[in-house]
Amino acid sequence: MSDVEASLTLGAIFYDGFELLDVYGPLEMFACVGPQLSVVSVAERAGPVSPLKGPATLAEYGFDDCPDLDLILLPGGLGSRVEVENEKLLDFLRERAPAARITMSVCTGSALLAKAGLLDGLRATSNKLFFDFAVQQSDRVEWVEAARWVDAGALVTSSGVSAGMDMALAVIERLFSKELAERIAELTEYERHTDASRDPFVRCLNAALPKG
C-alpha cells in the first residue's frame, strides 16, 4: 500500500466566530503526524472564514464539494450559538460523521454535534464555562461535567479550547501509536494531559453563562 493510499484525511470544519485555538491546537498536533495524514479545511462555502478576532482562514472546500473525510474536527466558539440553528451545517454533520472513522469536537463544538443528534445515547463533554449551552441542545446525551475529554469511540468530545490538544494527542495515540503521540508532544514542547478524567476546570462550571 502506498503512502497516498494509506493516508487519512482530516477535515477541519470552519464557521464564522470559530475559536482560534479550538481548531489550530489540534491541527498543530495532527499536522505533525506526517504523510499518513492530510488536512483539508471545510466551511459552508469555500473562501475566507473569520474568528471573532484575528485573521481569516481560507476554507478550501464548501459542504458541496468536500472530499471524503476519515476524521472530522469541529471547533467551538461564540459562533456556535448561531450555528446551532444552521440546518446546512447540522445536515452536513449528520451526513458526514457516520461515514467518518472519528468525529472530534472541541469546546462548544459538542453543542453542534448534540443538536445534530449525533451524540444520542453517548457520553460527551463540552466547555466548562458554557457547559449548560451544550446541555440545552439535547437531553439524549449523557453529559459528563468533569472530563478533559470523553472518548465514545467514533465520537470524541473535549472540554474547552486547550483541551482539544490533549484530545488530539489521545486520538493520535489510538490511531497510530503512543510513541508518535509522545514524539509530537516533544516537538511542540507541550506537556500533555494523558488522563481524560482529570479536569482542573470543572470548578469553573457555567461561570461564564448569564444568570436566569
Add this chain to the structure above:
Amino acid sequence: MSDVEASLTLGAIFYDGFELLDVYGPLEMFACVGPQLSVVSVAERAGPVSPLKGPATLAEYGFDDCPDLDLILLPGGLGSRVEVENEKLLDFLRERAPAARITMSVCTGSALLAKAGLLDGLRATSNKLFFDFAVQQSDRVEWVEAARWVDAGALVTSSGVSAGMDMALAVIERLFSKELAERIAELTEYERHTDASRDPFVRCLNAALPKG
C-alpha cells in the same frame, strides 16, 4: 481616553511555512484581552500565507501598508530557514521592532530576530529541538538554553511552539494585570506555566537537528 485611543495593536507576522500553534496559541490569548487590544495580520504581501500543512491564513496587510504596531508576534516554523535570508522581512523587523512596545517571538522566530540584529546584547531563547539553528544566526546574543521564555523587556522570546502561550499570558500580565491573565487561562482551560525558567524540554536540546 476612549477605548479606541487606549487600544494596542498587535501585528502577527506570517510567512510561508509558519508553524500553526506558534502564532495561533498566542493569538488565542491576546484575542481574549478584549477591546484594549486589536489584532492585525501581516505578511510580505497581503493575501494567503500557508503553513507546511493546514489551511492558509489571509494576511490583511503587506509590509508596505502595515499600520503602526504596538506589539509584534513573530512565529517560527520550518519556513524560518528560508526567511533568515529574506532581507525584506529582516528589514521590516529592523524598522518596526524598535518602534514597538514589545516584540515577541515563538520557537525559531528568535532566529529571525537574531539574524536581524535585534537581540544583540540581550538574553534570548528558542525552540529546544532546533536550538543551534538560532545560535548559528548570531554570536552577539546571550542564548539561554533552559527557559520556557525569556523576558528581555522590549524583546521577549519563547521556546518551542506551545511555550508561546505561556509567554503571551506573561506579557498580558505585564501589560494589563495578573487577574486578566488568570481569567484568560480559565476561559481557554489552559494550565499555564508561570515560571519562565522552568523548561521541561531542555532534555531535547538539538534532538531534531541533523548531525555534522
